[in-house]
Amino acid sequence: MTNRRLSVAGRVALLIRAGLIAGLVLAGLSYPLAALAGMGVKAGTEALENMPEELTEVPPAQSTYVYAGDGKTLLTMFYEEHRKQTSLTNMSPYMTKAIVASEDSRFYEHNGVDAKGVARAFVANQKAGGVSQGASTLTMQYVRMALRDGAKTPKQALEATEQTASRKLREMRLAIEVEQRLTKDQILERYLNAAYFGHRAYGIYAASQVFFSKSPKDLTLTEAALLAGLVKAPSAYDPATKDQRAALQRRNYVVDQMAKIGSITAEQAVTAKKSKIKLKLSHPPNDCVSVARKHNDWGFFCDYFKSWWREQPAFGRSPQEREENLRRGGYRVVTSIDPKIQSYAMEHVLDKEKRSSAFAHGQVIVQPGTGRLLSMAVNRRYSLDQEDNGRHSDWSQDRDIKGNYPNTVNPLLGGGDMAGYQAGSTFKIFTLLAALEEGLPLSTSFYSPDRYYSKYITAPGPATCGVNWCPKNSSKSMTGNQTMWSGFGKSVNTYFVQLEERVGADKAVKMAERLGLRWRTEVDRELATPDHASGWGAFTLGVSDATPVEMANVFATLAAEGMYCEPLPVQSIRLPDGSQAVHAGKLVASPRCHREVSTNVARAATDAARCVTGYGAARGTCGWGTSEMVHATLQRPVAGKSGTTDGNKTAWFSGYTPQLAAAAFVADPDNPEHVVGTGRSTISKYTVAETLRDALKGQPKEKFKPPSDKLVW
16 A cells, blocks of 8 residues: 555545544435444545545547638537636636635635535534535535546446445545645636536536637626536526526625635625626537528538548547547637638529529539638528428429428538439540540540440440440531540530540549549449449440539549549648647648649640630640630630530539639439429539639639640640
8 A cells, every 4th residue: 555545545534533524424415424424434444445546537528619711710619518628827817716715615725625614514414404515625526527527337427426425435535636636726727627507518618608708718706706606506596597586696695705705805795796697698509500590501511521520530430439529529620611712602503593492503612732622502501490491393202291492401512421413424524534544645536426336235225226325416516526625525425435435434434433433322333343334335424423522523633733632621620739630640631632643644634624615725626615605704724524414404514723623513402303404504604614703813814734745646
């Protein structure tokens, strides 16, 4: 047995000899005096020997704060217990004085257990015939909180708070140990950061924010007294109720106690007690559904961030553990969302398609070279409340089934488990890149008839001729010899099927995977397997699903001249101590980039993609382009690709400049068979062009670099 252990146990044993432990237990419980006194000194000391020698303190849960890219605008918070650690120096002196006066006026005189307080409580309770006064010191209360917060099982949590003699003994033993190890100020600081004040506010920082919308250092005398009075019974003394009489009486009691021990003057006390309770309540947001109303459109970005976090091994061994860490870890996260660009994006999305429409119209903007998501905009409100939503667009459904518009929390832009939408001819980019990587030059020419009888065999359907697949062009004017420039610019189906046959459909599928696409439907996963990919001829026409995040990032890779970066929703992640979150020796928030295609292949693909927008190729002849309004609107170097599916069920446009890349779509997420029609076939093009125009206003008109001769002729 160590001297230290004898010292702690011995001190409590002396209290047993004095009969004060019995009084302490009765002071806090309704047990008979003999329940512990009969234990005797020897038995009591032996009981102490079997108790923990030191308090195991687990860092308390803290709220995570998530900000927009400006580092100032709060997006939301994540917490189980709203708490933020704050130092004693950042608390109002009134607060520390009030809590001592209210809970433990002899705090600076005792060693963790107040013998005089025990005796006083014992006498008071004997006279009352029950429990009228407690004797737990601030240190003992802190021990109880630490045991509760450190509990790993329900049984441990119960033991930390149950009304038993052994719990009191343990608290005393550990309180004396804590007083030997920590200064009074350290104990007081930990107490004020752990105490519960009601309204899900744990610790003085959260309480100051919730009740007064201010920092703890700015609390006035009356505000500090009110908060100190809440610790004893947060619900009973809740000042946010209509009847504030109990809260006022408790506050004034604390003020009187402060005057009694000399923390304030009698004059200050008189003035304080005359003042009314004045609250400035705030309701700290929690999770993505609590994003501020004026920034509700950021909810979809928040949802993506949360999904991303759940995938990061830096924060735990499983998605569940990582999310728990998000809610308890006290991180300060600066995300990548740019409030100004998001505002432009929402303006132009809603210009084209109102929230009341069954058709979702959305847009994602990515920063080339980093993968950071600057904007995620869609014509929906991020909300769980679907009471006033419109009727489901699939009329074969029950009339009472609601659609997901205007309110939804479905991840319409990416993240989560939604498959996305058929991306149409935007998928021609994967065939183009695969062909260029195989060494085929941009000048590669095929005669492209109105309908082409492919070698690929496919299931019966509208583009099937017998057992063979025979796709056709959207216009007979496309018939003739085409190159990669003109074939891509005009989106000539029969050209790209032949190019795909030359290079192999499996290579186009693999290119899509290399650039970040994931197959989320059973059909797509099956067709993308090595056994089937080589025969997936329709892949080049975009029959597979993709998300706007994925497609924006594909074209961001071209803008970055072949450097692929994982989509990234953060700029920085800091721990409570201010250090950056690190995993495997790297900052978690750092861009994760690598070269996926060569610089020259990327430049060659961009030269063809310039034909689409009307900007024109640097090294070849385009003919006309499907989206010439994009350059006309943007008036700066721009490339991209449009895409519609059979019957105009979806309509896409992905566009990029050297500085920004975007992907926009229009589709009905509830009913994929709901045709968007020709009237909506161009809105994604205008949305991207107008948003990029506004986002890049005042910035240099950077130019694309042309490819070398190797991939031209």
